[in-house]
Structures are given as C-alpha cells and as structure tokens.
Amino acid sequence: MEFVNLTIDNKSVKVEKGTSILKAARSVGIDIPTLCYMSLGDMNIENKPGGCRICVVEVEGRRNLAPACCTDAHTDMVIKTNTMRVLNARRTVLELILSDHPADCLICAKSGNCELQTMAHKLGVREIHYKGEMSTYKEDFSPSIIRDMDKCIMCRRCEMMCNEVQTVGALWGVNRGFQAVVSPAFEMDLEKSTCTYCGQCVAVCPTGALTEVDHxxxxxxxxxxxxxxxxxxxxxxxxxxxxxxxxxxxxxxxxxxxxxxxxxxxxxxxxxxxxxxxxxxxxxxxx
Ligand code: SF4
Ligand code: SF4
Ligand code: FES
The missing domain is CATH 3.40.50.1780 (Rossmann fold)
Structure with a gap:
C-alpha cells in the first residue's frame, strides 16, 4: 500500500495514496464544511460531483482554491483550510446559491433539518449581496413525494441514490447552466416516471427540494x-x-x-x- 505525507493546517498527515484532501483532513480531526458531498461508507459509494465548492481550501503553490472533496492529497502538499481567502470564498459561494433560493424557511418542511440553512448559519451569512434571475419550476406532486426544484442546489445526491443505490434510474441531471436540474426523463412528473416511491432520494436531499407528502x-x-x-x-x-x-x-x-x-x-x-x-x-x- 502506498502512502502520501502532507501538511494540513500545520498538522502532519499520512494517508493512503488516492485519498481526498477532505478525508485526509477529517482523519486528523480537521473539519472542512461540505454540501454536495456525501459518503455512504458502508457501501463504499461517494457522491462528489464537485458542484457546490463549499469545501474549497488553499493549496500552497496552486493559483486557484481546490475543492477538498474531489482533489487527491499528494506528498508535500501544504494545505490551509481556514484562511480569510478560503472563508470569503465559501461565504461568496453560499450567497450565490442562496441568491436563487426561495426565502421561505419559516414554512419550509425542511426548516430546522436543512443542511443549506445550517451552512448559512455556520458560515455567518447575514446578507445576500447578489441578485439575479430566480428559478421558477412548477412543483411536482406525486402521491408520496413533492419535488420543488426552486430549492434544488444541484448536489445530485438524489440522482446517485436513485441510480447507484436503488438502481431505479428515475432521476437524472438534465439541461445545462442555469436550466440544469435533476428530473425524471423528458422532465415528466415523478408520478409518470419509473419511480417506486422508495423515498431514498428524499432521505438524502439536503434542502426542501424533495420532501415526503405529509398527512x-x-x-x-x-x-x-x-x-x-x-x-x-x-x-x-x-x-x-x-x-x-x-x-x-x-x-x-x-x-x-x-x-x-x-x-x-x-x-x-x-x-x-x-x-x-x-x-x-x-x-x-x-x-
Ligand atoms: S423515490 Fe423514486 S426518484 Fe426517489 S430514489 Fe426512490 S425510485 Fe428514485
Ligand atoms: S433535489 Fe435535493 S438531492 Fe437532488 S440535486 Fe436537488 S438538492 Fe440535491
Ligand atoms: S462539498 Fe466539495 S464541491 Fe461540494
């Protein structure tokens, strides 16, 4: 087995070759915030589309910040996880995500149990400096699941669950840029798709984009x-x-x-x- 030695926040870290910076940091108790990343450890499945950029860190000698969840640790890397540049970048990224997110936390089914809300609190976001076009998807009501894609942050956890774990294949990422969304084929309603209402996508959705019908x-x-x-x-x-x-x-x-x-x-x-x-x-x- 090959190992790499690196430094994270002045701590020496030794991990197996191929380990991500995120896992290397967590192995020595250093917390790097994540949003799209998810690990199903016991099944050896990871969701790391590198989409949200909340986990960025500074790597000495590298011009841009690196997403810790999908960048491998290498020997002699010197990494800083909490510089002003890193903290500002994370806050900016989160503000941009929130700039296209409905501000209805008080009546959202996920309020109090929402990873996006928790992250905004954790990063101290009190103001959103960016304003622009907002998503206006039609809510999709099926007998068991409600899809409100205006609240989707494109973490793609649901897609991973539906395809890799449940092997149903009801949800996929479609379109590009601002129109990109996770949806059943041809953007049909969930009720008309192959969805079996297992609920696994709802269980991993970090926001109120996927919720169960509540009676x-x-x-x-x-x-x-x-x-x-x-x-x-x-x-x-x-x-x-x-x-x-x-x-x-x-x-x-x-x-x-x-x-x-x-x-x-x-x-x-x-x-x-x-x-x-x-x-x-x-x-x-x-x-
Ligand atoms: S509830 Fe439907 S869309 Fe969600 S993971 Fe199960 S089969 Fe896929
Ligand atoms: S619906 Fe939820 S789990 Fe799926 S991509 Fe959007 S935020 Fe992520
Ligand atoms: S958690 Fe690393 S890019 Fe989203």
Whole structure:
C-alpha cells in the first residue's frame, strides 16, 4: 500500500495514496464544511460531483482554491483550510446559491433539518449581496413525494441514490447552466416516471427540494373527530425505523411500543401489515 505525507493546517498527515484532501483532513480531526458531498461508507459509494465548492481550501503553490472533496492529497502538499481567502470564498459561494433560493424557511418542511440553512448559519451569512434571475419550476406532486426544484442546489445526491443505490434510474441531471436540474426523463412528473416511491432520494436531499407528502394534520383532525373510527395500519419497516428515530440502536424492534403509542394517541384499531407485506415481497421477487 502506498502512502502520501502532507501538511494540513500545520498538522502532519499520512494517508493512503488516492485519498481526498477532505478525508485526509477529517482523519486528523480537521473539519472542512461540505454540501454536495456525501459518503455512504458502508457501501463504499461517494457522491462528489464537485458542484457546490463549499469545501474549497488553499493549496500552497496552486493559483486557484481546490475543492477538498474531489482533489487527491499528494506528498508535500501544504494545505490551509481556514484562511480569510478560503472563508470569503465559501461565504461568496453560499450567497450565490442562496441568491436563487426561495426565502421561505419559516414554512419550509425542511426548516430546522436543512443542511443549506445550517451552512448559512455556520458560515455567518447575514446578507445576500447578489441578485439575479430566480428559478421558477412548477412543483411536482406525486402521491408520496413533492419535488420543488426552486430549492434544488444541484448536489445530485438524489440522482446517485436513485441510480447507484436503488438502481431505479428515475432521476437524472438534465439541461445545462442555469436550466440544469435533476428530473425524471423528458422532465415528466415523478408520478409518470419509473419511480417506486422508495423515498431514498428524499432521505438524502439536503434542502426542501424533495420532501415526503405529509398527512399529519389530516390524521390529527380525524383523531379529534368523535364521529370517526380511526384505524391505522403500519408498514413492517416502521417497527425498526421508529426505534432509530427515537435514539435506539439501529434495528431495535419497537412493535409493542408502537402499538401502545398509537392506541394512546387515540387510534381505535391498530393493524400490522406483516402478511400482506410478505405477499408483496414474494410477488416482487417473482417479477
Ligand atoms: S423515490 Fe423514486 S426518484 Fe426517489 S430514489 Fe426512490 S425510485 Fe428514485
Ligand atoms: S433535489 Fe435535493 S438531492 Fe437532488 S440535486 Fe436537488 S438538492 Fe440535491
Ligand atoms: S462539498 Fe466539495 S464541491 Fe461540494
């Protein structure tokens, strides 16, 4: 195995040849902010289109700044991750992204859980100095997923998930320049595409561009209506996923807790989809 030795923020770092500057920095506890980059470590899949440029760093002897997520570390490199030039560049890049982003954080489904919002806070952006044309895409409502491409930052994580992980191929980057967007083929609605509503693209979208359809308020209204018998039927995966959401070890089953909690919320009947889900899987396997 071949190694390279370099210096990052005055720290000596030794990493395997072919390691990115980002990973080299993180291996010694140096944080470089990222937006489009995403690593699915256990699957050995990385999304690094180098599109957002939030991760730029200064490399001694190099004229322009280097995107840390998609630039390999080399022997004798001297890297600075937090100079004024770097910090100003990151802030400028973020302001440019925000200059074509709707400012509706207060009512956005992703508010409080949005990587773009967190980054603006982290980089101290309090003003947007750039004004220009804004995207005006039509919102795409499918039975499970809402696409609001005005909020897309072209990180292409969804495209990677849909193609490389789920191998469905419903989402692709189309068009160029300001018109570039991630979309189903021929910019058709998601409902008409090959999308299976697995939701993996929604899970990795850093902004409110992809969100799930939320029926929470209808459920609350139904539970509050004494004339209604309210029945709930849960999908099998929820029994494990819910535990993780509440901080339990991934894979922990919370079947009993789930049923008890739903009854306490006011549901009259709680059904589990075990048998029907097994049938579906058998049918899918046959197909
Ligand atoms: S929900 Fe549809 S578009 Fe999203 S990853 Fe799954 S198949 Fe692809
Ligand atoms: S829809 Fe979301 S995940 Fe996909 S490219 Fe846009 S911001 Fe990234
Ligand atoms: S995180 Fe490196 S270019 Fe986006």
């Amino acid at each position: 929470t308020n209808q459920v609350i209204r139904a539970l509050a209506d004494p004339s209604k018998t309210v029945v709930v039927q849960t999908a099998p995966a929820v029994r494990a996923a819910l535990g993780e959401e509440f901080g339990l070890k991934p894979g922990t089953l919370v079947t009993g807790k789930l049923a008890a909690a739903l009854r306490r919320l006011g549901f009259n009947f709680v059904f589990d989809t075990d048998f029907a889900a097994d049938l579906t899987i058998m049918e899918e396997g046959t197909e």
